[in-house]
Amino acid sequence: MKAAVFMGPGKSLEVQEIDIPKLADDEILVKVANCGVCGTDIHASKEGPFMVPLNTVFGHEFSGEIVELGSEVDENSFHVGERVTSLPFFKGQNIGLSSVTGAYAEYLKVIPDQVVKIPDEIDDLNAALVEPLAVGxxxxxxxxxxxxxxxxxxxxxxxxxxxxxxxxxxxxxxxxxxxxxxxxxxxxxxxxxxxxxxxxxxxxxxxxxxxxxxxxxxxxxxxxxxxxxxxxxxxxxxxxxxxxxxxxxxxxxxxxxxxxxxxxxxAVAYDKEDWEFTMDMMVAQRIDASAMITNVVSLAELPAIFDALHTPSDQCKVIIDLSR
Ligand SMILES: [Zn+2]
Missing domain, CATH: 3.40.50.720 (NAD(P)-binding Rossmann-like Domain)
Structure with a gap:
């Protein structure tokens, strides 16, 4: 699969061909639709205490579709084809800020506990805004x-x-x-x-x-x-x-x-109930942050805009469209 890989501070992300994550029995594979670029990703790509290891694949503000269930995942609760997002927590690690591959990629794996289903009323692009809204x-x-x-x-x-x-x-x-x-x-x-x-x-x-x-x-x-x-x-x-x-x-x-x-x-991060409430209020049209989206880019276009975000820029929320 294609993924944008962190090559080191001061260097551009590089779009590479890497392996699709292998599923353990209790994991779910998601095909990414959209993923937001977060200030945390920019921060973690700079020299300093928050810098992630080389070869990290960023991306924790995503929407997508379930494509595979591990053998122990409850088939009554999750189905292939369902649209989902997930809190970016994975067995004690943070998705996209550790060795756990994030959603600047075509696929990523998540665990059932953290998955949140996307209601029909919320499109994939807006579903990628749930994470930053839940932080707020x-x-x-x-x-x-x-x-x-x-x-x-x-x-x-x-x-x-x-x-x-x-x-x-x-x-x-x-x-x-x-x-x-x-x-x-x-x-x-x-x-x-x-x-x-x-x-x-x-x-x-x-x-x-x-x-x-x-x-x-x-x-x-x-x-x-x-x-x-x-x-x-x-x-x-x-x-x-x-x-x-x-x-x-x-x-x-x-x-x-x-x-x-x-x-x-x-204050930092959120709980699952913050995600669910954010989605409920989006469905009820009492919260609408879609105006925050200033750029929708392909994975190939991502490295250049990721570099631009290191200095004050015109972009607010940049979202990757993996279908482009
Ligand atoms: Zn974020």
Whole structure:
């Protein structure tokens, strides 16, 4: 099968012919329809503590169709031809971020526990958005009660926008997004978020919109220094949610957080119920993130766009179409 393989930091992915994964008795083989390119994949292709081993095949935001069941898989629960996605967890490893082949490939294997069936109302392309939307849902749930709160989202990448989408869903009063990239600002507006502030002047602009500092701040950038800015900006008993991945030491002044009795919490990934709820809300047309998809590419076109995503770019969500 064809797969886009990680060749090392600073090098382009290479589309190669590799073996179709061999199924153990308790595994399911999926033919990939679509797979999203995630910021985590970009991160894991750079030199640093998160870099994956050479020859990793990325891809954990996928949709596809069951083509084979291992002999121990319950044939009453799963059928060849069914459209599915799966949480990217596989026997203690992360699909697409380890030696377990991800969905930048024609086929991948999954385990029954993690599989989520795709309802007819959700097409394959949108099903590839369930994973990033579930990240946003899980994060926003961690912030507790969202209704009527004034929220600052820092960073309008796919995860920032997913968080904004759920804050709206849960009835936030104001959702203000701090972002400087014109392309990302356009994307936020397309999704219905037009309260955008300049990262260099967040405090004043937020105050003008909401009449006070943000009750909840959702940090979706992960650059050193931002957490301290959040602490300084927060009101008494404010809440700060860390969603952006910062893998560098970062200095904060606890005294300021202490004096305000702040809650600082981090959130990562999701549970299966987050996937199921996301799909239910997509079917009910109460969540629609399809505007986030800016590029649909073939596997052959992937290496060039994957390289482009290493620097700030116009793309929001890039999705691979394995049928192209
Ligand atoms: Zn992802």
């Amino acid at each position: 849902l899980h994060a926003v749930k961690m912030a507790g009660n969202i209704a009527q709160q004034n929220i600052l989202i820092i960073g309008a990448g796919p995860i920032g926008l997913a968080c904004a989408t759920w804050c709206k869903f849960f009835g936030a009063r104001n959702i203000v997004i701090s972002e400087m990239s014109p392309a990302r600002i356009d994307m936020a507006k397309k999704l219905g978020f037009d309260q955008i502030v300049d990262p260099k002047d967040v405090d004043n602009q937020f105050e003008q919109i909401a009449g006070g500092p943000p009750d909840i701040q959702v940090e979706c950038v992960g650059a050193p220094g931002i957490m301290q800015q959040c602490i300084e900006r927060a009101p008494k008993r404010g809440f700060i949610l860390g969603v952006g991945l910062c893998d560098h030491p970062d200095t904060i002044v606890p005294l300021i957080a202490f004096g305000k009795e702040l809650t600082i919490r981090w």
